[in-house]
Amino acid sequence: MKTLKILDWPEKRFYGESHPFHRWKNEFLAHGLKVEFYTNHLDKRLADADYLLLHSRYFASGWQHLQTRNTQNEAELIAYLQKMNTRTGRLIWFDAADSSGSSDFPIISYVDVFLKKQALKDKKYYTNANQGRNLRFWLDLLPKNAKTVFEPCPANQLQKIKTGWNIGFNDYRFFGYKMSRLSNYLSYKVYPLRFSTVVKKRSLDLTFRGTIHPDRGEIKGISDQRNYILALFTQLQLQIASGCNVSKSRYWKELRNSKIGLSPFGWGEICYRDFETFISGALLVKPLMNHLETFPNLYQENETYIPVSWDLIDLEEKLDHLITYYKAHQEIAAYGQEIYRKAIYDAESFVQQIEQGIGKI
Structure with a gap:
């Protein structure tokens, strides 16, 4: 041993x-x-x-x-x-x-x-x-x-x-105040991670919580993708949950009620929001991930998530298409959720x- x-x-x-x-x-x-x-x-x-x-x-x-x-x-x-x-x-x-x-x-x-x-x-x-x-x-x-x-x-x-x-x-099960201390000791058989079914009524088109962050002068930096998305929201005629941070319970409720979960790069490429989107049964949309290797590797273009360019120039067009033909893309959300579920129980x-x-x- x-x-x-x-x-x-x-x-x-x-x-x-x-x-x-x-x-x-x-x-x-x-x-x-x-x-x-x-x-x-x-x-x-x-x-x-x-x-x-x-x-x-x-x-x-x-x-x-x-x-x-x-x-x-x-x-x-x-x-x-x-x-x-x-x-x-x-x-x-x-x-x-x-x-x-x-x-x-x-x-x-x-x-x-x-x-x-x-x-x-x-x-x-x-x-x-x-x-x-x-x-x-x-x-x-x-x-x-x-x-x-x-x-x-x-x-x-x-x-x-x-x-x-x-x-x-990481442990994405919902824990109340100070209850996260039980995380490493509470069996998933006793308290499983709750996945939302993909095919259900979802009244929100998309969810992205965040605020505008200033970068250095006019230089595009870490916050650029997030800022671009939030500015774009003012032009879209969609049902969107956005704005400042909300309680964890409200955040999960919004995401489980959304068709799309947006997850731009920030300090890094991979974000908690990626996995929260899989759990919620929403369709993950994020910048192209084919430059990196990771485990579990859940990022399969147009099979588990919808990729957009790093400058997000194609984001508005893709969002419009995905919302218009949402039902045709539900299988991507379902497959993303399926392989994530398999990974975290393997x-x-x-x-x-x-x-x-x-x-x-």
């Missing part, structure tokens, strides 16, 4: 990215892997792990946050990684950043595996050959002074980048994905 010890992100340890490891601990045991969880990097019990997985956002108050990163906390983190690399079998960095890009390459040479939630298919983009490129691949056409530039990955470290798992495996595939990612022998 080998051990996989996870240094988790304390703030999201109940229903976040470590949730499937809690949920499927017994399945991991059946594969000869005992999973343990920790929230203190100085815990001495971390030292004897066969596999030690470090959630990058554990370090969000220091090095992992670009606004607080400095030479001192980088040196401290590197010293910690060097120490743990001598005391564990394999040291795994889980880059939990929202996008397929990464700002964590300065530490890649100090770990054995660099897991990402979603990675570019063309990993050469990460290397020195692309010095000065944008952290967010889809924004790379911006003027140089508007980019969030990342430190490239050394070419001899590129093989360490592996695809882990994305936020589709413990065996998840365990195998992790074994492959961490290099379990």
Whole structure:
């Protein structure tokens, strides 16, 4: 029996990215892997792990946050990684950043595996050959002074980048105030995730909750797709649920009552809204996703979602077409929901994905 010890992100340890490891601990045991969880990097019990997985956002108050990163906390983190690399079998960095890009390459040479939630298919983009490129691949056409530039990955470290798992495996069951603490312990057999049937009366044409965010001057950036959508709404003659944030219960009610769920890129390509749309039985419309690899890979063009261009120039036309011929596209919503449902109940595939990612022998 080998051990996989996870240094988790304390703030999201109940229903976040470590949730499937809690949920499927017994399945991991059946594969000869005992999973343990920790929230203190100085815990001495971390030292004897066969596999030690470090959630990058554990370090969000220091090095992992670009606004607080400095030479001192980088040196401290590197010293910690060097120490743990001598005391564990394999040291795994889980880059939990929202996008397929990464700002964590300065530490890649100090770990054995660099897991990402979603990675570019063309990993050469990460290397020195692309010095000065944008952290967010889809924004790379911006003027140089508007980019969030990342430190490239050394070419001899590129093989360490592996695809882990994305936020589709988070817990999307509805929990009331403070009840989310039950997330990792409440069986899905006792409290299952409630999917809405696709074919039912839906009085809203589409749902997208959000507000206009200013980007730097006139430069298009992270908020551009969201801002474009909200501006477009003022011109559409549709039944739309939009505006500021609402309660979770109201949000779910709106989405379950909508024909379409819009999910633009933001800090990253993959959004909670993607999976909430599948759960709600709405038709997912989002920018083209064929540049990345992720797990579970639910993004099959015109089969599980409707793709639009990154500049959204075709969005209005597609929305008009989808609403006009909504019934003809319900099978896409149904298939997206079907493969998502299968993925989040497939413990065996998840365990195998992790074994492959961490290099379990």
